[in-house]
Amino acid sequence: MAEPYGGKHSPGAAKHPRDPSAIRRSRAGARVNFLFVAPVAMLLVAFQMEPLGMFVKLAAFGVMMLAAWLTREGLRAEDAFEARRVARRPAIPRKLFGSVLTGLGLALAGLDTATFGLLNPVLFFILGAVLHFIAFGPDPMKDKGTEGMNEYQTDRVARAVDEAERHLAAMKDAIRRAEVPALDRRVATFADTARSMFRVVEEDPSDLTSARRYLGVYLLGARDATVQFADLYARSKNEDARRDYETLLDDLETSFTQKTEKLLKNDKSMLDVEIEVLRERLQREGIRSDI
Structure with a gap:
């Protein structure tokens, strides 16, 4: 079955647009x-x-x-x-x-x-x-963004993100076997969504405990499902399987997006608590604060 061209102005192209900031040369x-x-x-x-x-x-x-x-x-x-x-x-x-x-x-x-x-x-x-x-040019010679962070926590996050990136890379390699460019783009869009969560966890390593299931279990399951679907579709071009797989990606993307938003809200709540505690301390010391 021929695969129609899917440019940015094609019908349905805006359903899962990729974030331009996530596309790096x-x-x-x-x-x-x-x-x-x-x-x-x-x-x-x-x-x-x-x-x-x-x-x-x-x-x-x-x-x-x-x-x-x-x-x-x-x-x-x-x-x-x-x-x-x-x-x-x-x-x-x-x-x-x-x-x-x-x-x-x-x-x-x-x-x-x-x-x-x-x-x-x-x-x-x-x-x-x-x-x-x-x-x-030179190689990066200094760590980035780790000032004031616990080294043990950042190492845990780095290992978890590296494992998650391997799952995404395996998904990308597997979906190519289906030979459907639209699915290649769909998996790439999901990968961008997942990486948004990675960046949030990297900025606040304390979020790793809450997000570990997403970085590990869910991405591992997505990888296995992608491998099985790609092998099946390459053999039989089963459109029912394709619809089920696309629905799975939609559900995963929604879940990752909601979890990322929740992590960001939790970070904001923690910041509000820190500000309130600092304000109370300043007031007890007789210092007026406009924080």
Whole structure:
């Protein structure tokens, strides 16, 4: 069955609009792809050289491919870091290692195996490492939004959110097997709704106890349902199953939205209590407060 085009002006497109603020352009784009393509030039010349020269060129190819992979993973880690209001810095500075390895790969590529002169390799190392660092920047080196928070609580939240993100990623991968673009967009919209709850919990780790069932049990169930539906629909194109699955997503999205709003209201109530307590203390001290 053909799937109609679903643009933003198409009928029904506004039923589950995605929040534009939730759509982020990944940093791992064409520049990173170029890092994987550029080292191929060394393969073209490696097998035309003597054994030692071939070994050096192949080593340079391997080092630069590793640098490209580390750079891509570093950019993905930075995307995840920037997407969160409260986040720990990446444990491994992948982009920094990528800069060093890029310089090392170029140094090996510029090494003359006849003379083993060091001037060109050193210049290539400095040039490659510096240009890579300028192009891709440093890794996040400091935690974000954790000032004044209990480290144990923030670690618990980080682990819970990481697990929830894995469930969302599994849903995204599974629904592709159904080969229905509208469902891809529908799952992405639900993921945006779920991430709104993640951000609330990250800002106030005390909300984790109340939200853990949503981040764990409900998303795990949604993942399993998505996998089963995608496999069934890929085989049979069962429209009843599709309607049931879309209804499930609607119910989940409504539940997540309501819970997120409740968490925000609870946070506001706690703030009101803190303000009232502070006002009473100031009044007892004989200080007039306009808080």
